[in-house]
Amino acid sequence: MPRDSARAQGDALRAIELKGRMMLVSILRLHSSDPKELDIALGARMAEAPDLMRDMPVVLDIDSLGQVAVPDLLVAFEHVRQHGFKLIGLQKGETATQPLADASGLPLLVLSGKGAASPAATPSPKPAEPAAPEPRPASPAVHTPTRVITQPVRSGQQIYARGGDLIVTGAVSAGAEVLADGHIHVYGALRGRALAGVRGLVSAQIFCRRLDAELIAIGGHYRISEDILDHERGENRLITLSGETIRITEI
């Protein structure tokens, strides 16, 4: 009996576990709080890569807005949400203060590596310190299933493997684009664009049977076709990021 009750107590504690994890987040910086302007910009951005953006967790950076009344800011946040972004926090600053955090229900976060990200750049994710121990949604599976595409990826098509790796068994045509949060494997010829680690995973890699790409990118660093030398093209190539340099080696 006592043994059973001890186990019961252990089980009860096991219902939760508190852990610290490094995490990469995208920052959405607002340069306007005008709902109309936001709608236009957000709509255009979402239309560019709906697969990539929808449900993307973002931390809002509103420092460049200056003084704006809290109710107006709440309206602006709602517009951001309506376009499909998931707000997970506010970058602490002069505009983003505790009263606003309380009113919006968003936690204030202090992120390192502030600055740099230009609003015009593609959504380049910023690495973040283990800020507030962000409560990770209870994930049913630890492992995100790899997305496997068995059809050729043709010019004009875009395939994005959210949260995981991408395997393409056929070719990726010129004018096609494949993206993944993790690694990308292409078992045909890679002639289009391949972007691995699009949310900042710099250890992501690209494997391909034949490299003849228009663009290759890892964690936001990229090389265009013009910068890929003839001897780097060819069969069985591995593309990695070393520091800030995209390296191409033979497998």
Add this chain to the structure above:
Amino acid sequence: MARIVVITSGKGGVGKTTTAAAIATGLAMQGRKTAVVDFDVGLRNLDLIMGCERRVVYDFVNVINGDANLRQALIKDKRTENLFILPASQTRDKEALTTEGVERVLGEMSKEFDFVVCDSPAGIEHGALMASYFADEAIVVTNPEVSSVRDSDRMLGILASKTRKAEKGEGSIPAKLLLTRYSPARVEKGEMLSIEDVQDILSIDLLGVIPESQAVLNASNSGVPVVLDEESDAGQAYLDSVARFLGEERPYRFTTIQKKGFFGRLFGG
């Protein structure tokens, strides 16, 4: 129920209409009751290639709008049994092709014909989407040069997602490659992509290879589908393609340089 076949390419000027006319005529010659429909509303051409431009009374858009019935608009071909042409409207724009209208007309034709061949306009806009939306299969016409191949690749991507079958979750429709204006001599000199190059990029089955030929131009100018010129290399290549389309196995001809044949074509075409 007819098999609805779309002749498409993405790029203009690669030989879609010539192919639609040749394939439809070839099918009819094989005893299949065939209709060929011009989807190029506003830039109609099929009637010229088929040599029936002076017999057009009603057109596709008239039938869609209910101004005429199908029987009134279909033109019976004078040279080939079992062959009918539904011309496009020259005075309207492509928006006149409504999804419901096209579905109704093709449905009506389906009951009567063995094959309905849809001649798609160039591009990937509304007219081209309508031509392929209800198709059961596609013939992708490509010239052996990079821009045509890339446009065909784009079109194959669209066929994989924007047909009724794909939208119903029944997968992409089968698509076959027809390589036109092929010149083995220019491939040899490196001025043109080879059959293997094109297939490597597009990775779909090859239906046929039509050689670059004066006969095609002569046929277009005189309004006689090139398959009726049975002496010509292009005519024979199209007939081979039609036979393959109906499930026959035929060797590919006119794909290598034949010295005698080559000069013969130069002077005899």
